[in-house]
Amino acid sequence: MNTITHPGSLLPTTIPEYLDQLREALAGADKAMIQDAVYDAEEYLRSELAENPGKSEAEVIASVAGSYGAPEEVADIYRETEVTVAKALRPPVPPKRKSLLGRFFGVAADARTYGALFYMLLSLATGTFYFTWVVTGASLSFGLMILIIGIPLLLLFLMSVRLLSLVEGRVVEVLLGERMPRRPLYTQRDKPWTTRLKELFTDGRTWTAMLYLLLMHPLGVLYFSVTITLLAVSLGFIAAPVAYFLPFDYVMSFGDWNMITDAPWMLPLVSVFGIVLLFVTLHLARMVGRFHGWLAKHLLVRTPVV
Structure with a gap:
């Protein structure tokens, strides 16, 4: 797989590769949460690609990696957010x-x-x-x-x-x-x-x-x-x-x-x-x-x- 060097990690060059890496990073997590995370990532990356028609998928991924994050970073954020939201929404435990x-x-x-x-x-x-x-x-x-x-x-x-x-x-x-x-x-x-x-x-x-x-x-x-x-x-x-x-x-x-x-x-x-x-x-x-x-x-x- 062709990759682009990014500080601390190797970034995928296509959106499907990015999503595959995100799924791998979220392995073992709740599958409903994985579905939400993949949806958010794909929607964000494709909207960025549509707003920059002159750039390739690899260039768009590299440009948004600092703001959105690499797949491993996004996975960590979703895991932490899931715990926080679950605690906030959980009813009082008898x-x-x-x-x-x-x-x-x-x-x-x-x-x-x-x-x-x-x-x-x-x-x-x-x-x-x-x-x-x-x-x-x-x-x-x-x-x-x-x-x-x-x-x-x-x-x-x-x-x-x-x-x-x-x-x-x-x-x-x-x-x-x-x-x-x-x-x-x-x-x-x-x-x-x-x-x-x-x-x-x-x-x-x-x-x-x-x-x-x-x-x-x-x-x-x-x-x-x-x-x-x-x-x-x-x-x-x-x-x-x-x-x-x-x-x-x-x-x-x-x-x-x-x-x-x-x-x-x-x-x-x-x-x-x-x-x-x-x-x-x-x-x-x-x-x-x-x-x-x-x-x-x-x-x-x-x-x-x-």
């Missing part, structure tokens, strides 16, 4: 509890629990929208491929899938705490649309993102149904003792047996069971949040190629 009861009830003090719970409720709406968008867009795009309008429509549809995956990633990061890309995959705007369409087809993340958007519908229905059912049952059980004092008939029956009239002394026990079930629901929400964050990370984030 104190660690050693006892089993402390760990069981301590889930209520974890802010991520409520983010996951809200995500499970929200996923029905987002999952239905994503599924409808992908099915409708794919049907129209591929169905109209025999006409000239089908090609640009397909291009717009695939670009919209990337946009939706970016939006979903931001929702996942905010509510579930999983680091997701904050910038899209870079696309050179001066490339022919045929080249851009080819890149969309050959990029595996286009199809895994589409798979994720389709999966969100059944997952959203499952998440919403489980959350609503468990919350309704647990809160209903917790409020069971109140039923004894209501002026109208309240029935909690199993066949012909009505607990309200036949065994009112069991209502406090039912209330205690409802409290336990509520905390079980919170633990389940936290587990689902971790699982869904893992799923989103694997399907929506491009794996760095070093």
Whole structure:
């Protein structure tokens, strides 16, 4: 590889080489952060190249190395910034509890629990929208491929899938705490649309993102149904003792047996069971949040190629 000597390091002579060195320098870091760093570097270098049409890529890289930095320097800056931002955005960490009861009830003090719970409720709406968008867009795009309008429509549809995956990633990061890309995959705007369409087809993340958007519908229905059912049952059980004092008939029956009239002394026990079930629901929400964050990370984030 041809390089240009720069104080303390060897600079690449092309933008792809610069990006490859940046990926190597960031090896082992969060892949969502790597995607953001590569996007920023490519956007900056190509904008500098566009503003200096008389210079080669090697000359542009050499000229901006002092202000933007060599790949290793940029990697170090991103690692330090990532730690700083993560600390600033991290919610208060609940104190660690050693006892089993402390760990069981301590889930209520974890802010991520409520983010996951809200995500499970929200996923029905987002999952239905994503599924409808992908099915409708794919049907129209591929169905109209025999006409000239089908090609640009397909291009717009695939670009919209990337946009939706970016939006979903931001929702996942905010509510579930999983680091997701904050910038899209870079696309050179001066490339022919045929080249851009080819890149969309050959990029595996286009199809895994589409798979994720389709999966969100059944997952959203499952998440919403489980959350609503468990919350309704647990809160209903917790409020069971109140039923004894209501002026109208309240029935909690199993066949012909009505607990309200036949065994009112069991209502406090039912209330205690409802409290336990509520905390079980919170633990389940936290587990689902971790699982869904893992799923989103694997399907929506491009794996760095070093």
